[in-house]
Amino acid sequence: MDNQKLAYLSFIQRENEGYHHSYDEELLQYEYLREGDPRAIEESKRLFRSGINGKLSEDPLRDKKYLFVASVTLSTRFAIEGGLDSMEAYNLSDLYIQKMDLCRSIDEVFELQTEMITAFTDRLAEIRKEARSDDSSADISGVSRQVAEAMDYIYYNLHTKLTLEDIASVAGVSPNYLNSLFKKEKGITIQKYIRSRRIEAAKNMLQYSDYKETEISEILAFSGPSHFIKVFREEVGMTPKEYRAKNYRKHSRWSR
Numbered sequence: 001m002d003n004q005k006l007a008y009l010s011f012i013q014r015e016n017e018g019y020h021h022s023y024d025e026e027l028l029q030y031e032y033l034r035e036g037d038p039r040a041i042e043e044s045k046r047l048f049r050s051g052i053n054g055k056l057s058e059d060p061l062r063d064k065k066y067l068f069v070a071s072v073t074l075s076t077r078f079a080i081e082g083g084l085d086s087m088e089a090y091n092l093s094d095l096y097i098q099k100m101d102l103c104r105s106i107d108e109v110f111e112l113q114t115e116m117i118t119a120f121t122d123r124l125a126e127i128r129k130e131a132r133s134d135d136s137s138a139d140i141s142g143v144s145r146q147v148a149e150a151m152d153y154i155y156y157n158l159h160t161k162l163t164l165e166d167i168a169s170v171a172g173v174s175p176n177y178l179n180s181l182f183k184k185e186k187g188i189t190i191q192k193y194i195r196s197r198r199i200e201a202a203k204n205m206l207q208y209s210d211y212k213e214t215e216i217s218e219i220l221a222f223s224g225p226s227h228f229i230k231v232f233r234e235e236v237g238m239t240p241k242e243y244r245a246k247n248y249r250k251h252s253r254w255s256r
Contacts, residue, residue: 026047028043029043029044029047029117030074030075030077030078031078032121033075033078033079033082033117033120033121033124034078034079034081034082034124035082035124035128035156036082036121036122036123036124036125036126036127036128037121037125038121038125040117040120040121041114041117041118041121044071044113044114044117045110045113045114045117048067048071048110048113048114049110060106061103061104061105061106061109064106064109064110065100065101065103065109068096068097068100068109068112068113068116069097069100071113071116071117072093072096072097072100072116073093075093075116075117075120076089076090076092076093076120079092079120079123079124080208081204081205081208081209082124082127082204083124083127083128083204084120084123084124084127088123089120092116092119092120092123096112096115096116096119099112100112128155143185143186144181144185145171146171146172146173146178146181147171147178147181147182147185147186149170149171149172150167150168150170150171150178150182150190151193153166153167153170153171154167154190154193154194154197155197158194158197158198158201158220158221159219159220159221160221161221162194162221164178164179164190164191167190178190195231195235196235198220198221198222198231199231199232199235199236201220202216202220202228202232202240203236203243203247205219206240206243206244206247206248207243207244207247207248213225213228213229213240213241216228216240228240
């Protein structure tokens with residue numbers, strides 16, 4: 001009977017093209033959340049209420065509650081990857097699952113899901129703001145508008161091949177002027193700043209995610225795994241593998 005049911009569900013899924021959102025589409029909302037990007041809220045609301053999330057229960061309310069648990073679990077994981085303290089993240093998760101348990105209608109679950117995504121996203125945005133204020137290598141206080149804009153652009157584009165020309169264009173000045181101004185105000189060149197930001201991001205991914213070194217190298221736009229390892233060792237004093245072995249935090253609750 002179980003095999004027959006599974007076969008039938010597979011048939012229904014094939015017959016209803018678009019029954020599930022694509023993987024990339026599902027992932028985008030959580031990537032926005034991880035960065036503290038408010039686009040996560042509307043994207044999540046759109047997907048969660050679309051009606052094409054699959055069917056987890058014959059009971060409509062229970063179905064949405066199961067989807068909510070899946071959503072809060074992923075939100076928790078991506079929030080931790082984004083730098084939220086694991087205990088705070090798990091407390092938020094527990095709080096919203098407890099709130100969900102009291103929901104008596106689908107609309108209440110919808111509203112709670114939006115509230116949950118907003119809470120995580122806002123907290124990650126605060127962390128990003130605090131990091132730029134507290135980290136001496138990312139402190140934008142006391143710098144010119146051009147340098148501040150350059151730093152923000154670099155921060156949100158570490159996954160791309162950053163060029164001085166592109167950064168200067170965003171800042172509205174010439175490459176030579178920006179390079180000189182940046183070094184004067186920050187004490188390092190733009191290229192060294194980009195390098196340090198990428199390594200900080202890599203450390204976070206090694207500590208809180210399951211991404212392989214080759215994947216991190218690609219995500220953060222290093223020229224290749226060997227280059228990533230070389231730069232990481234120069235900046236941190238150990239290889240990425242050694243850093244992960246020493247600092248990796250595996251969150252067993254993700255697989256509950």
